[in-house]
Amino acid sequence: MTKTDLTLSGAPSRRAVLGALGAGAAVLAAPRLARAQEGTLVVSNWGGDWNERTIRFVEAPLVESRGIKIVRDLGMEPERKAKLIAEKRLKRGTIDVIHINEGDSVELNAQDVLSDIDFSKVPNYADVVPALKSKPFFVPWLYSGVTIIYNKDKVPNPPKSYEELWDKKWAGKIGLTNQLYFNYIMMAGLIKGGNVTNTEQGKERLIQLKELTQPRIYAAHQQLGAGLVNGEVDIAVNYKARGLQWANDGAPLAIQYPTEGAIAVMFGAALPKRAPSPDLANIYFNAMLDRKAMAGLAGASFYAPANSKAELSDELRAKVDFTAAQAAALKFPDYAHVAKNTAEWLEWWNKNIAR
Template sequence: MSDTFSLNRRSFLLSSAMTSAFVAAGLPFSASADEQKQVIASIFGGDYADLMRKIVDDRVMVPEGYEVLQDISTTEARQTKLRTEKMRRQSSFDVAVLADLDMYPMSQIGVLETLDETSIPRLSKIIPALRKSYSAPQLYSYIAILYNPEKITTPPTSYADLWNPAYKGKVGISDVLYTATSAVAALVGGGSMTDFTPGQAKLLELKNEQQAQILPTNESIATAFKSEDIWITLNYVARGYAWQKAGLNIASAVPVEGSIPIAFELCVPKNAPHKDAAFAYINAALEPESQTGFSEAIGYLPSVTDAKLDPELQARIGLSEADQAKLRPMDNAYLMENQSAIFDFWNREFKG
């Protein structure tokens, strides 16, 4: 961790505690000019935090005079803070990252600032299918068809290829991806992102006729690929990229139906204490070099149209402009209303 922008742990905790005490008490907390050049980012830890520090904080924000404080937390902790701090004068952070499915409920309770190109010019470069008013997609991946090219020598072209009888008993399904798999089954069964019901029959076909192996985690999918217990699955292309780097013989294919994306998005609470700094932070995260830095490290794709990947990496994980135009985002409103029913069918009928 670079000393040029981070406080030591004791100082950070003291500073955060003092700020939180003022906020919780509803007392005014006036920031000095120097403090206005500070941004508190509530983000994931591990590789994500290290990459943000390297390619956003150190590369852009610190040279521009900002101090970035990373508030490492879980998705649940961030959502809880957004809910509970809604009525306070100031929130405890300026910008937060959440997956798109987790961000949408936050937008519905009215805690997120509307983002526009006046405050964040780089929003103009976002892939249209990923654009939202309440958050900015920092990076994304998509549900690809992952397969063993030694066992499946003709590359798949459609999500429907998982129902190919030639792969009976060799299809792997990750239990944790039940929403995405239900969405794929809906597309194959004639449904849509606003109607998963036609996909239920396809899921039962996958279970009963294809004898798909339902495995508990993504890690168990990787193990099954390694042992050749499975030859084909659905998963995010970024995960396939990581497995390739780990030595697994896995190829990926883009489905003709249009890929289902998952985006990790940045938001600003309406009561963020350093709102202008938060906008600058998001703008920095959307710069081409910030975007490609994540792609090269962890296989997530740029959310902006002017970030160009190395040709070899583009061939492994990228989408053409035509495929970007065919992205099929899940409908967050539909999922929010029907998530319990989708989960219930998955557990009782598909897995049961």
């Protein structure tokens, strides 16, 4: 962490067009975007390797190189969201760009703390996969899906679907993480012909899964990955990108795309309503979506890039992205439904599944 870092204390359907290319050719940056800039930009982001990759591929080469000073305000999303909401009463806020997932963007927009973005000032947005352009207040960046990750040395015939996890033969072999509790509720609601808002039945089915398989519950992604690597569990339900990261570190893992269609997850950024430097924020958003930067991020993180023209090799694209059929089958959560229920779901999860 540098001296400038701060750490917090406290039409066609979306899925049907996901595999399509971004419309039109790349838009040339306007002259004022091309000139050297001055000023300070406060970026709220996660820490760790996520922030390190952001600096390496986006901030250092494409933003700071232009003379813009970045102050990094790092922390987990609950604290960073709370800070943004607390600044609602201020005439001028302290954050220019906040890194969040799509669901958090919906929640924060409902709290009236995000601005719609003028995407005409973000030229690279023209190349974003059309199906990801669903919200005027959110810049799509990287995405993946909740898949079945398994030890191929121990599980020669893995579950082909979410529904096949509901089987006593997997007793003691499945690992879940508290971080994805609402994804698991949606996953359970999705089986047997359901959908991602079929969450009351989803909760009932998760209790059945617990009775059948006694899954091991981990606090976070990292602990789940360690459990998969050291043999505590043989199957994990987590983001495809996470499975690829763990496999890249040498674990004998493979990915199974569920036949129901994977529940999608997308990360990106937003513009707070009281951002001190909105013009610099637009430069930052454009840098996030740079073709070369997106290729570097995909290679380092194994998330699929939102920019359809990211300069990925054919091999890397085949690894991190989805086939046309898989992309069309992705299940995007109804985040208005999630925002309305997530507090109750978390309490239910902690009482009935996590303990």
